[in-house]
Amino acid sequence: MLPVKQFQDFVAKHQLFAQGNKILLAVSGGKDSVLMLHLFKAIGVNIGVAHCNFNLRGDEAQRDELFVKMLAANFDLPFYITHFDTKKYAAENKISTQMAARDLRYNWFEEIRLAEGFDYVALAHHQNDGVETVLINLTRGTGISGLHGILPKRNHLIRPLLFLNRHEIDEIIHQMNFDFVEDSSNLSANYIRNKIRLKVIPHLQEINPHLEKTFAENAARFADIEMLLNFHVQALAEKIxxxxxxxxxxxxxxxxxxxxxxxxxxxxxxxxxxxxxxxxxxxxxxxxxxxxxxxxxxxxxxxxxxxxxxxxKNSNEIANQFIHPSTTHVLFGADTLKLSFSTVIEFESNPKKAFVNADKLIFPLILRHWQNGDKFAPLGMRQLKKVSDFFIDEKVPLHLKTTTPILVNGNGDIIWVAGMRQDNRYKLTAATKKVAIFELKNL
CATH class of the missing domain: 3.30.465 (Uridine Diphospho-n-acetylenolpyruvylglucosamine Reductase; domain 3)
Structure with a gap:
């Protein structure tokens, strides 16, 4: 018998979706996703079917695609199909084929969800998938989130079959005589998940015949612990x-x-x-x-x-920027430096602006980051001072030391430690006839 009541109870308990929501079903053609499709059809939800062809299993992959397409047509459902060059993506991104397939399908599901107005994407994971995920995480090393494994709901992804284990799904498919396709790669021990499924879990089930139920209960406990930890961390973050x-x-x-x-x-x-x-x-x-x-x-x-x-991280890879008399502004990391000229000899006390005697400028000027050994004469002083010592005196945070723009004259003199202090040698005097005005603005 189709477990419609248990399905509805699980959906309600975890608030997976609401009446009137539109759900995109990820259907591979295997037993799990076929059962999920029948359950959604039985409760009358507005659904569509999405299928990924990863081009990894030759004719078998083509068979799966055709089967799911026909299944969607029989139910008169919208059908979405895509093809991936999975091996190429894996090679380009230096990741495993399985990880590549995961990235590709989840990204595509989200694209279809947004483009076609679906509220959620339903995935046919069951309790055994949860056991395998936890064991993989424990083997590789994990935090609390890895201990609860697969959650029934995360953002726009829902997993409404987590109330069933693999044996129960097999029994239902057999009783209902549902058609499905078999993925031969599930029998290969070349993949980590399959190794755990085929070689590890059977031994654990000898110790605990109700392994899936136990892991599901443990996962719920760890999910609650994670929620409690997140609540505490959020309060702590606001405090410190x-x-x-x-x-x-x-x-x-x-x-x-x-x-x-x-x-x-x-x-x-x-x-x-x-x-x-x-x-x-x-x-x-x-x-x-x-x-x-x-x-x-x-x-x-x-x-x-x-x-x-x-x-x-610092943007130290930004190249030196050259400034010519015709330059009006320069982009430098997260800042913009503006340049203008005036014959009105006025000075404004603003660390974000430098008012420089234009007659002393030797173009092109250079805008760059601080360099070890940089010296300048801070406004009001005649002697040169190391910029690093100036930063210390001004209590400049160390991470800003290497990101503060430095404006340099064509002769190598520092004109302005931008946003902080200009050089005394380039200040305005009674003899100044033209002013170069530099202004630093954050983007």
């Missing part, structure tokens, strides 16, 4: 993460108070891409001297006096 214009500041004293320290700091910094090993390095060097850096793929963390500062 202090956003400023130049980054996120966290007092080192606050980090020292965290308990458990490594777990909470990892969760706090997870949005910035720091790995667990980098978090461990941070904690080991928490009381190191200022300037110690740590990196993720997108951000840097710097110990700056009494703070750990999180900021986007």
């Amino acid at each position: 993460l202090n956003p400023r214009s130049d980054g996120i500041y966290i007092a080192l004293d606050e980090i020292s108070k965290l308990n458990p320290q490594k777990l909470l700091l990892f969760e706090l910094l997870k949005p910035y891409g720091f790995t667990e090993s980098v978090i461990e390095q941070m904690l080991n060097h928490l009381h190191s001297s200022s300037g110690t850096h740590f990196f993720s793929s997108s951000h840097q963390a710097i110990i700056n006096r009494a703070y750990l500062v999180i900021a986007a």
Whole structure:
């Protein structure tokens, strides 16, 4: 018998979708997705069918595509099909074929969902898939999110078959005499998931015949624990993460108070891409001297006096920008430098502007990043001073030291530490006849 009541109860319990929602079903043609299609059809939901041909199994893949197309036609349902060059994508992105197929299909499902007005994408994962996912995560190393495995609902993805295991699905398909196609790659032990399915899980089922049910219950517990942790981390982030214009500041004293320290700091910094090993390095060097850096793929963390500062990675790859008399503005990283001239000899006290004696300029000027050994004469001083010492005196955060634009004259003199202080040698005097006005603006 088709388990319509259990299906409806599971959907209601996890609030997978609402009456009137439009659902896109990912249908491969196998038993799981075929059963899912029949269940959705039985409860009268507005659905469409999507099928991916990964071009990995030759004629068998063509057979699957034709089968799903005919199945959708028999139910008079909208049908969406795409073909992927999966091996090429995997090679270009240096990932496994399975990971490539996963990326390709999820990206395409989201494209179809948005383009065709579907509210959710339904995937036919069941309890055994959940067991396999948890075991894979444990083998590779995982956090709490890996322990709960596959969730019934995440954003626009729903998995309404997680109330069934593989044996139950097989029984239903047999009883209902539903047609389906078999993916021969499921019998191959070349893939990690298949190795666990074929060689590991049978031994675990000897110990616990109700393995799938036990894992499902455990997954629910871990999902609740993750929810509790996320709630605590969110409250903690609001308390100790202090956003400023130049980054996120966290007092080192606050980090020292965290308990458990490594777990909470990892969760706090997870949005910035720091790995667990980098978090461990941070904690080991928490009381190191200022300037110690740590990196993720997108951000840097710097110990700056009494703070750990999180900021986007420096844009040090930006090339030097040349400025000519005809130049009106220059883009430099996240900033724009504007240049104009005036015969009105006026000075405005604004660190974002520099008013320079135009007659002393030797073009082209250069806009670049700070370099070791840079010196200038800060306005009001006659002696040269290292820019690095100037940064220290001005308490400039270390991560801004290498991103502050430096305006350089054609003779090599620094004209302006942009946004901070111009050079005394280029100030306006009673003899000045023309003013070059430089203005720094954030994009």
